[in-house]
Every structure is written in structure tokens, then in C-alpha cells.
Amino acid sequence: MPRTPRQPRAKATVNAIVEAGFLSLSEHGVQGTTTRHIADLAGVSVGSLYEYFANKEEVFEAMHHHMVAEVVAMVEPMTPALVRMEIRDLIKELLFGFRDLLEKNQGRYLRYMSYAAYFAPRNHMEPIQRLLMNLLLQYVIHHPQLARLGNLPAMGYIMINGGVFTVLRYLSEPNPTIGFEELVKGLGDMVAHFVEGELRKED
Amino acid sequence: MPRTPRQPRAKATVNAIVEAGFLSLSEHGVQGTTTRHIADLAGVSVGSLYEYFANKEEVFEAMHHHMVAEVVAMVEPMTPALVRMEIRDLIKELLFGFRDLLEKNQGRYLRYMSYAAYFAPRNHMEPIQRLLMNLLLQYVIHHPQLARLGNLPAMGYIMINGGVFTVLRYLSEPNPTIGFEELVKGLGDMVAHFVEGELRKED
DNA sequence: CGGGAATCCGAATTGAATCCGAACAAACAG
DNA sequence: CTGTTTGTTCGGATTCAATTCGGATTCCCG
Known part of the structure; x- marks a missing residue:
């Protein structure tokens, strides 16, 4: 169950993940867009990604x-x-x-x-x-x-x-x-x- | 490196796999369409699928x-x-x-x-x-x-x-x-x- | 028949998605 | 301030699908 970000820090995290999603898609296409990739680009860990998104699809x-x-x-x-x-x-x-x-x-x-x-x-x-x-x-x-x-x-x-x-x-x-x-x-x-x-x- | 089917038996296999691809897509959507699924529906093993198709995308x-x-x-x-x-x-x-x-x-x-x-x-x-x-x-x-x-x-x-x-x-x-x-x-x-x-x- | 090529099989490997529990940070009451 | 509660982050463990590989089976030609 994904959490909704409350603190500004968390909102920044969520935003960074979405941005990273666009970046990764541009760079590597769908196939190459892995959660690890997105997380790396966003500067957070995969775990954090799954705090706010139930799965990869939700990022999209x-x-x-x-x-x-x-x-x-x-x-x-x-x-x-x-x-x-x-x-x-x-x-x-x-x-x-x-x-x-x-x-x-x-x-x-x-x-x-x-x-x-x-x-x-x-x-x-x-x-x-x-x-x-x-x-x-x-x-x-x-x-x-x-x-x-x-x-x-x-x-x-x-x-x-x-x-x-x-x-x-x-x-x-x-x-x-x-x-x-x-x-x-x-x-x-x-x-x-x-x-x-x-x-x-x-x- | 996928092989090209020579014997009629093999051609039937290839055909069954393609048919199974359509079936699986209709039944389970993209996400649910796995190679194992396709192979099962086609009545062959995964190994056979990879004899004729380099990867799942080639089936599509x-x-x-x-x-x-x-x-x-x-x-x-x-x-x-x-x-x-x-x-x-x-x-x-x-x-x-x-x-x-x-x-x-x-x-x-x-x-x-x-x-x-x-x-x-x-x-x-x-x-x-x-x-x-x-x-x-x-x-x-x-x-x-x-x-x-x-x-x-x-x-x-x-x-x-x-x-x-x-x-x-x-x-x-x-x-x-x-x-x-x-x-x-x-x-x-x-x-x-x-x-x-x-x-x-x-x- | 006999042997090599073609075909088929499914357990083993690999790598990505997802989960989880511990560690860290912020908020806040007393 | 300080202890406690709540929010956040982390990265290793687990799960599951894609793909590989070595060997078993079948075909076919001489």
C-alpha cells in the first residue's frame, strides 16, 4: 500500500522519482527502464520508490x-x-x-x-x-x-x-x-x- | 540464434506458438503473457519456443x-x-x-x-x-x-x-x-x- | 537398419520487480 | 530539552519470468 508523502522531503522524493521516470524512458526506452534505474536517477533507493508507488506502473x-x-x-x-x-x-x-x-x-x-x-x-x-x-x-x-x-x-x-x-x-x-x-x-x-x-x- | 523450421513438425510448432501468442494476449493481456504461458497454450515446452524465436518479442x-x-x-x-x-x-x-x-x-x-x-x-x-x-x-x-x-x-x-x-x-x-x-x-x-x-x- | 541432423524438453541460471524490517530523521508533547 | 511517536529511507531477501543449455527423442536419408 503506497504512502502519501506528507513532509516536503518526501514530496521532493516523489517528484524526483517521476522526473527520473521521464529521464529513464528517454534514455533507455521501456525495456531499459527498471525500478533500480529510476531510483538511481532519482538519487533514492528502490525501497523508497515502493513507499510511494505500489509498482512500476504507478510511476508511469x-x-x-x-x-x-x-x-x-x-x-x-x-x-x-x-x-x-x-x-x-x-x-x-x-x-x-x-x-x-x-x-x-x-x-x-x-x-x-x-x-x-x-x-x-x-x-x-x-x-x-x-x-x-x-x-x-x-x-x-x-x-x-x-x-x-x-x-x-x-x-x-x-x-x-x-x-x-x-x-x-x-x-x-x-x-x-x-x-x-x-x-x-x-x-x-x-x-x-x-x-x-x-x-x-x-x- | 533461432533456427528456421525445416520439417513439417517444426513448422506446426512455430505456427502453434504464434497462435498461442494471440490467444494468450486475448486472455491475459501483455503483462500476463509469459513465455511459459505461450508454450503451454501451444502445447510445447519453453525450450522449443526458443528454438525458433530469439526472444519473446520475436513472437510478437x-x-x-x-x-x-x-x-x-x-x-x-x-x-x-x-x-x-x-x-x-x-x-x-x-x-x-x-x-x-x-x-x-x-x-x-x-x-x-x-x-x-x-x-x-x-x-x-x-x-x-x-x-x-x-x-x-x-x-x-x-x-x-x-x-x-x-x-x-x-x-x-x-x-x-x-x-x-x-x-x-x-x-x-x-x-x-x-x-x-x-x-x-x-x-x-x-x-x-x-x-x-x-x-x-x-x- | 544406422547415424547424423532436426526437434523437443525442462531443470538451472540470471536478472528485474517487489517486499520487509531495521535504521534514521522530523515532529511534537510534556 | 528529551522521550516518544510518526514519517522516511535504505538495501538485502524473496519471487517470478526470460532465457540458456545439455541431453533425450524423433525424423530421414543412404
């Missing part, structure tokens, strides 16, 4: 929460500005921000993401999906003509998942055949044309 | 090849018919076929796919991506008006990755909020409107 879960929290911290302040933009600009802003976040710290979040399906198999992207679905709703509220669009949940699902996963996959690619700008422009065009097309169909 | 790679081969075997015969269809019908045909394939055998391929990022981090989808890119090219050849479209590689990248990953993610979802038909229709609309919009822009 904590890393996951860090990442999600940062994404939320990025998107939420942007939201008021985003909902007033043209759709193409919104997508551009969002995806560039997303890329920068993922590549921060030698791509620690990106690296983590490519293994996330293993560590957090169930719904690991759900909070982010909800965040973006909320952004979409806010956007529709600020652009009432969009309310005429048909199946908003399905549209949102496709745009969010298609967009997020395509960008993730793109950024993980060792030598991509297209540029990130092209990708972002293409995604923007795709969504913009789709919206126009659907609105035209309504008439 | 063999499973991967099985899956990719089946996808190719599904798409290639469909191609001549697909390239003559309306874009929406093509997408519908392709995605329903894809779903059926993934859900065959109690979803063994789907189950495998959700862990694939871990086992085959580098380029594990590349053959499928190439297959679909080729389909796209053939399609453009049969619909010459599409040749006026702008950045085909980027478009293809987005449609293929966005489509494949969205469907994969959707099928892995325990209780999806939208129906598969809606998803397929939405993807079809998205692509169709995009094509129309781009063609209109060219004028």
Missing part, C-alpha cells in the same frame, strides 16, 4: 498525470482566444502548441506517449479528448451558424482523434516525408472544407 | 506479420473494385472490411494492435500505410480530375493516419458514445467535402 501513471496536467494547462488559458478565431487558425495554434509541449525537455512527453498505450491501456487519452470536445462546444457557441451542423459528437470524435493521433504519429516518425506545416495546413483545410461542405449541404 | 513480431499479411490479403483483391467507386463508398467498404478483420477471432488482431505501439515501436504500421497510399494513387489514376488536388502526399498522410487510427481507437473503446456507422459516414463526409472543397478552390 504519475508521469501520465503530469503530462495531462500540462496539456490542460496549455489549452485552458488559450481557450477564450481560440474560440474567436477562424477554424484554420484555431487548428494551427492548437497543433503548434501541442507540438511544442510534446517536444519540450528532449521530447519527454512524446516519448512517453508512444508507450502510453501499454502503461495506461484503458482510456488514457480520455481527459484530453474531453478537454478538446469542450473546446469544440465553446467554439460552436461562439459561432452559432455551426449549430446547424449535423452530428456534432461524431464530428468531434473524428476531428479530435484523427487530429491528435495523426500529429502524435507524425511527431514520433524518425524521418517524416512531409513537413509539420504541411500537416497542420492539411488538417486545417480538411476541417474547414468539411464545415463549409456540410453547411452548404444544409441549404 | 511474427504475430505482427500475420496481421499485416491479412490486411494486405484483404485490401489487394478489393482494390480494382475500390478504385471505381465513389469516394464515400470506398471508405465505407474499406473501413467495414477493416473492422471485420480486426474483430475476427474474438478480436485477436484488435487486441494485438492496442499493444503494438509497445512491441513494434518503429514503423509498425508502415506496410499498411504504404498499401493504402498505393490505393490512393490508383484511385487518383482512375479519377483524373483528382490530379488537380494540391499536396497529395500530405493529404494521403492525413487521411490514412487519421482514418486508421481513429477507427482503431474507436474499436478499442469499451463503450463508444457514437455508432460505427456514424463514424464511417463522418469520415466519408470529411474526405468527400475536403476533395470537393479543394477542387472548388482550384477554379
Whole structure:
């Protein structure tokens, strides 16, 4: 049963372990990331690690929460500005921000993401999906003509998942055949044309 | 150094091991899939497993090849018919076929796919991506008006990755909020409107 | 048949994950 | 201050899965 850290010293320990988790993942990949490794990098002993984490997986879960929290911290302040933009600009802003976040710290979040399906198999992207679905709703509220669009949940699902996963996959690619700008422009065009097309169909 | 099976008996062993890999993955997930487990399910000893596979990961790679081969075997015969269809019908045909394939055998391929990022981090989808890119090219050849479209590689990248990953993610979802038909229709609309919009822009 | 190659086996080895009890540090009451 | 309680850290002991290895068994060709 893992303990919750009370004293600041312990909180520092927990934090160091999570940091070390990202470091080790970047350096050695999943296979090479052992508890001893993490503990060494964190400057504590394995025993200490198991004081606060029931098992190795929980360390990865904590890393996951860090990442999600940062994404939320990025998107939420942007939201008021985003909902007033043209759709193409919104997508551009969002995806560039997303890329920068993922590549921060030698791509620690990106690296983590490519293994996330293993560590957090169930719904690991759900909070982010909800965040973006909320952004979409806010956007529709600020652009009432969009309310005429048909199946908003399905549209949102496709745009969010298609967009997020395509960008993730793109950024993980060792030598991509297209540029990130092209990708972002293409995604923007795709969504913009789709919206126009659907609105035209309504008439 | 793994040996290549020569006698039919050995080929059966190799096959049983790969089959057992899928079974074990379905039953016990990644964590629960041990070499002993696979060997037991295959009705052979661990030692035999290591005769033909250098390590556990190679078993997963063999499973991967099985899956990719089946996808190719599904798409290639469909191609001549697909390239003559309306874009929406093509997408519908392709995605329903894809779903059926993934859900065959109690979803063994789907189950495998959700862990694939871990086992085959580098380029594990590349053959499928190439297959679909080729389909796209053939399609453009049969619909010459599409040749006026702008950045085909980027478009293809987005449609293929966005489509494949969205469907994969959707099928892995325990209780999806939208129906598969809606998803397929939405993807079809998205692509169709995009094509129309781009063609209109060219004028 | 007889012998060498191919196949199969499962106990032994190895190394990582996890547990645990003792040692050390902080907080705090009297 | 000082004894006690509670929180924290440590690293060796244990457990379990991956992989190895030497020998037993089966196949197949001459």
C-alpha cells in the first residue's frame, strides 16, 4: 500500500522519482527502464520508490498525470482566444502548441506517449479528448451558424482523434516525408472544407 | 540464434506458438503473457519456443506479420473494385472490411494492435500505410480530375493516419458514445467535402 | 537398419520487480 | 530539552519470468 508523502522531503522524493521516470524512458526506452534505474536517477533507493508507488506502473501513471496536467494547462488559458478565431487558425495554434509541449525537455512527453498505450491501456487519452470536445462546444457557441451542423459528437470524435493521433504519429516518425506545416495546413483545410461542405449541404 | 523450421513438425510448432501468442494476449493481456504461458497454450515446452524465436518479442513480431499479411490479403483483391467507386463508398467498404478483420477471432488482431505501439515501436504500421497510399494513387489514376488536388502526399498522410487510427481507437473503446456507422459516414463526409472543397478552390 | 541432423524438453541460471524490517530523521508533547 | 511517536529511507531477501543449455527423442536419408 503506497504512502502519501506528507513532509516536503518526501514530496521532493516523489517528484524526483517521476522526473527520473521521464529521464529513464528517454534514455533507455521501456525495456531499459527498471525500478533500480529510476531510483538511481532519482538519487533514492528502490525501497523508497515502493513507499510511494505500489509498482512500476504507478510511476508511469504519475508521469501520465503530469503530462495531462500540462496539456490542460496549455489549452485552458488559450481557450477564450481560440474560440474567436477562424477554424484554420484555431487548428494551427492548437497543433503548434501541442507540438511544442510534446517536444519540450528532449521530447519527454512524446516519448512517453508512444508507450502510453501499454502503461495506461484503458482510456488514457480520455481527459484530453474531453478537454478538446469542450473546446469544440465553446467554439460552436461562439459561432452559432455551426449549430446547424449535423452530428456534432461524431464530428468531434473524428476531428479530435484523427487530429491528435495523426500529429502524435507524425511527431514520433524518425524521418517524416512531409513537413509539420504541411500537416497542420492539411488538417486545417480538411476541417474547414468539411464545415463549409456540410453547411452548404444544409441549404 | 533461432533456427528456421525445416520439417513439417517444426513448422506446426512455430505456427502453434504464434497462435498461442494471440490467444494468450486475448486472455491475459501483455503483462500476463509469459513465455511459459505461450508454450503451454501451444502445447510445447519453453525450450522449443526458443528454438525458433530469439526472444519473446520475436513472437510478437511474427504475430505482427500475420496481421499485416491479412490486411494486405484483404485490401489487394478489393482494390480494382475500390478504385471505381465513389469516394464515400470506398471508405465505407474499406473501413467495414477493416473492422471485420480486426474483430475476427474474438478480436485477436484488435487486441494485438492496442499493444503494438509497445512491441513494434518503429514503423509498425508502415506496410499498411504504404498499401493504402498505393490505393490512393490508383484511385487518383482512375479519377483524373483528382490530379488537380494540391499536396497529395500530405493529404494521403492525413487521411490514412487519421482514418486508421481513429477507427482503431474507436474499436478499442469499451463503450463508444457514437455508432460505427456514424463514424464511417463522418469520415466519408470529411474526405468527400475536403476533395470537393479543394477542387472548388482550384477554379 | 544406422547415424547424423532436426526437434523437443525442462531443470538451472540470471536478472528485474517487489517486499520487509531495521535504521534514521522530523515532529511534537510534556 | 528529551522521550516518544510518526514519517522516511535504505538495501538485502524473496519471487517470478526470460532465457540458456545439455541431453533425450524423433525424423530421414543412404
